[in-house]
Amino acid sequence: MDAGALDDLRSIVGPENLIVDEEELRHYARDASPMTGQVPTAAVRPSSIEEVQGIVRWANRTGTPLYVRSCGTSLWGAVPVRKDSVVVDMRRMNRVVAVDEGSLSVRVEPGITFFELERELASRGLSVMVEPENWHGCVGGNFSSHGSGWGTGPNMANQAEAVLGLKVVLPDGSLLTTGSMASPWSGRQFYRYSLANDLTGLFAGSEGTLGIIVELALRVEEAPGGVGLAVYTFDDLGDAADALYRIRRVRIPTIYAYLAAGWTLDILYPEKAPWSHRLRVIVAAPTEDQVRMEMGRLDAIAGARGKYQGPAEAERLVKEKDAWVREFAYKAGMRAALMVHVPLGSLGDYLRKFESLAAHVREVYGLRMGVGGFLTDRSFVSVIAIYFDPRDSDSRSRAIAAWNDVKVRALESGAVPYRIGGIWADQMPRMGEYYDFLRRLKSTLDPMGIMSPGILGL
Numbered sequence: 108m109d110a111g112a113l114d115d116l117r118s119i120v121g122p123e124n125l126i127v128d129e130e131e132l133r134h135y136a137r138d139a140s141p142m143t144g145q146v147p148t149a150a151v152r153p154s155s156i157e158e159v160q161g162i163v164r165w166a167n168r169t170g171t172p173l174y175v176r177s178c179g180t181s182l183w184g185a186v187p188v189r190k191d192s193v194v195v196d197m198r199r200m201n202r203v204v205a206v207d208e209g210s211l212s213v214r215v216e217p218g219i220t221f222f223e224l225e226r227e228l229a230s231r232g233l234s235v236m237v238e239p240e241n242w243h244g245c246v247g248g249n250f251s252s253h254g255s256g257w258g259t260g261p262n263m264a265n266q267a268e269a270v271l272g273l274k275v276v277l278p279d280g281s282l283l284t285t286g287s288m289a290s291p292w293s294g295r296q297f298y299r300y301s302l303a304n305d306l307t308g309l310f311a312g313s314e315g316t317l318g319i320i321v322e323l324a325l326r327v328e329e330a331p332g333g334v335g336l337a338v339y340t341f342d343d344l345g346d347a348a349d350a351l352y353r354i355r356r357v358r359i360p361t362i363y364a365y366l367a368a369g370w371t372l373d374i375l376y377p378e379k380a381p382w383s384h385r386l387r388v389i390v391a392a393p394t395e396d397q398v399r400m401e402m403g404r405l406d407a408i409a410g411a412r413g414k415y416q417g418p419a420e421a422e423r424l425v426k427e428k429d430a431w432v433r434e435f436a437y438k439a440g441m442r443a444a445l446m447v448h449v450p451l452g453s454l455g456d457y458l459r460k461f462e463s464l465a466a467h468v469r470e471v472y473g474l475r476m477g478v479g480g481f482l483t484d485r486s487f488v489s490v491i492a493i494y495f496d497p498r499d500s501d502s503r504s505r506a507i508a509a510w511n512d513v514k515v516r517a518l519e520s521g522a523v524p525y526r527i528g529g530i531w532a533d534q535m536p537r538m539g540e541y542y543d544f545l546r547r548l549k550s551t552l553d554p555m556g557i558m559s560p561g562i563l564g565l
């Protein structure tokens with residue numbers, strides 16, 4: 108890239124927000140996965156919609172690929188695929204634009220973290236609907252990649268369902284507003300589906316391939332008046348899976364229902380092995396009385412074949428939340444996380460398949476593999492963790508080979524990817540007409556191919 112082009116970019120965001128230092132740029136070739144992408148030529152840190160538009164128009168003039176990043180904590184290889192690219196780092200766009208209590212919505216910029224947003228909403232007694240276990244992930248990247256986690260359960264499958272509307276800078280630099288604010292007279296985000304097609308949904312899971320999201324309107328709700336916590340252990344994984352299915356079927360209002368296989372806990376905490384399978388549940392309701400009633404219904408199901416672990420263990424669920432997230436990811440080495448949705452009603456069968464896959468990974472690649480995951484409406488997000496030593500290049504290469512092997516086996520067993528990024532890109536052409544349609548859509552909206560080329564296999 109010539110110096111004149113870089114000068115033009117610098118003039119859009121200011122000299123302090125154009126990064127060209129090689130060491131700093133290496134950081135942009137990585138996310139929280141074992142995958143390493145191409146080191147970009149530069150990274151820019153815009154602070155306004157106009158600056159984002161300027162960057163996209165500049166990319167069209169110079170034919171430069173752009174890769175968007177909010178917090179950069181993806182686990183699925185959302186890293187630059189093409190050389191000579193520029194990363195658009197959205198972290199400076201981290202403001203709460205407006206809390207609209209009347210519409211029970213909040214408009215935010217994409218670079219805000221869930222931690223920052225919840226802190227802001229707490230003073231009004233409000234809370235967002237869905238957030239990742241990693242509260243330090245950003246809202247923009249979460250919506251753009253079908254995020255789910257806390258809040259998902261009988262009423263909500265993922266972040267896409269929790270969003271009312273967007274502002275998106277399209278690949279030609281123009282600005283699209285979706286949701287009720289698309290009407291020039293509305294001025295508020297209170298309804299998503301009124302103006303013909305659901306264009307908000309078009310951008311959910313699009314991982315930066317169709318434009319740069321510069322504002323999101325999230326649904327908020329009154330923070331629950333009560334929560335109930337419980338941990339149950341099971342000797343049989345099939346029984347634990349069946350309990351989870353029945354909890355969903357009778358619509359117990361869980362905001363967190365997490366199942367960890369005992370053989371995964373054996374890897375993480377060998378000093379206390381052997382572990383039973385553990386189901387950890389948080390129920391939320393508007394009042395304490397309702398919570399007590401729901402906890403009774405929960406116990407009738409989970410307590411039938413599982414063993415309640417008592418109130419102290421339940422309290423630890425929230426207190427040690429951050430520790431669990433960190434330990435599952437990093438305690439036994441770094442984790443190559445492969446995440447797939449499986450149908451809740453067949454969870455027991457899938458968990459048995461994953462157990463034999465773990466044996467396969469141990470025999471062929473010499474690595475340990477664990478499984479945990481959580482309820483999202485009718486499916487279970489299975490987080491398959493392949494542990495490796497990040498300082499050892501041989502261990503990393505084996506983890507990447509195992510990751511690719513397991514992903515194909517999981518896909519062909521009927522599981523579907525959670526999010527795509529780089530890791531699933533080579534499987535997308537196997538989706539036939541669905542993939543062909545995505546390609547046609549992409550080339551229509553982005554004829555220059557500047558938005559995240561290679562991501563989603565596009």
Ligand SMILES: Cc1cc2nc3c(=O)[nH]c(=O)nc-3n(C[C@H](O)[C@H](O)[C@H](O)COP(=O)(O)OP(=O)(O)OC[C@H]3O[C@@H](n4cnc5c(N)ncnc54)[C@H](O)[C@@H]3O)c2cc1C
Binds near residue numbers: 248528
């Ligand atoms: C230990 C750990 C636990 C985690 N637990 C969960 C969990 O429970 N649930 C969950 O959902 N995730 C989880 N994550 C993954 C991740 O932290 C979250 O999903 C996070 O919200 C992603 O946001 P991000 O901004 O970091 O994404 P990024 O990595 O910045 O981006 C993700 C994708 O979205 C695209 N993108 C980002 N911003 C924009 C934008 N403004 N416009 C268009 N495209 C954009 C990127 O190009 C990329 O393809 C976890 C991660 C870790 C490390």
